[in-house]
Amino acid sequence: MRLDYLTIFPEFFDVLGISLLGKAVDNGIVDIHAHDLRTWTHDRHRTVDDTPCGGGAGMVMKPDPWGEAFDDLLGADPDPSVHVVIPTPSGTPFRQDDAAQLSHADRIVFCCGRYEGIDHRVIDYASEHWSVHELSLGDYVLNGGEVAALAMTEAIVRLVPGVLGNPESLSEESYSQDQEGLLEYPVYTRPASWRGWDVPEVLMSGHHGHIAQWRREQSRELTRRRRPDLLTDE
Numbered sequence: 001m002r003l004d005y006l007t008i009f010p011e012f013f014d015v016l017g018i019s020l021l022g023k024a025v026d027n028g029i030v031d032i033h034a035h036d037l038r039t040w041t042h043d044r045h046r047t048v049d050d051t052p053c054g055g056g057a058g059m060v061m062k063p064d065p066w067g068e069a070f071d072d073l074l075g076a077d078p079d080p081s082v083h084v085v086i087p088t089p090s091g092t093p094f095r096q097d098d099a100a101q102l103s104h105a106d107r108i109v110f111c112c113g114r115y116e117g118i119d120h121r122v123i124d125y126a127s128e129h130w131s132v133h134e135l136s137l138g139d140y141v142l143n144g145g146e147v148a149a150l151a152m153t154e155a156i157v158r159l160v161p162g163v164l165g166n167p168e169s170l171s172e173e174s175y176s177q178d179q180e181g182l183l184e185y186p187v188y189t190r191p192a193s194w195r196g197w198d199v200p201e202v203l204m205s206g207h208h209g210h211i212a213q214w215r216r217e218q219s220r221e222l223t224r225r226r227r228p229d230l231l232t233d234e
């Protein structure tokens with residue numbers, strides 16, 4: 001999997017060289033390239049923004065640098081196997097299913113907007129050539145798409161075979177299919193008693209059936225309380 005990041009702050013993506021993602025890069029499972037969008041400017045000030053047509057506060061990212069970056073990185077031929085991800089508060093919610101689908105992609109290009117956003121013609125042009133995903137991490141506004149791109153990258157790449165040491169751990173996570181899309185149950189480790197709080201007895205029983213039942217019940221109760229929207233049968 002090749003990941004490209006178009007941004008005016010490429011240093012944001014230096015962190016992708018550490019921990020599990022760093023190992024995935026070292027192992028050749030993932031190939032990461034961060035690009036300074038100003039590379040594709042031609043004026044003395046390396047300008048990437050301009051005032052919004054129709055007025056309004058703030059600045060809008062000019063289309064030209066994006067178009068020239070696409071030309072260099074992707075060429076002009078349409079290829080629906082290339083996924084262009086634009087983190088934006090106006091996007092559709094980024095969910096575990098999106099991470100799962102994108103984890104099968106061979107190529108993902110993250111376009112990290114700043115200011116009031118990217119000239120919409122960039123998205124229109126990209127949509128004519130590649131598979132475009134305008135995705136939001138949540139109902140809040142960040143200063144740019146970089147932090148969201150990092151979060152989405154981790155959610156996606158950790159699902160790529162060979163990245164996680166123990167793929168079994170994926171099956172019991174929140175939102176996973178094995179968890180029926182529910183929130184993950186509470187987890188415990190030693191000591192059995194800590195500052196007056198004990199590990200639930202069932203988890204110390206060694207009775208796998210009872211433990212599995214308790215965990216299912218905990219997941220449903222937690223989901224009912226915190227995310228009733230995830231309960232499909234209620």
Ligand SMILES: NC(=S)c1ccno1
Nearest residue numbers: 089136137141142148
């Ligand atoms: N909520 C998201 S993804 C975002 C991107 C930029 N600002 O907010």
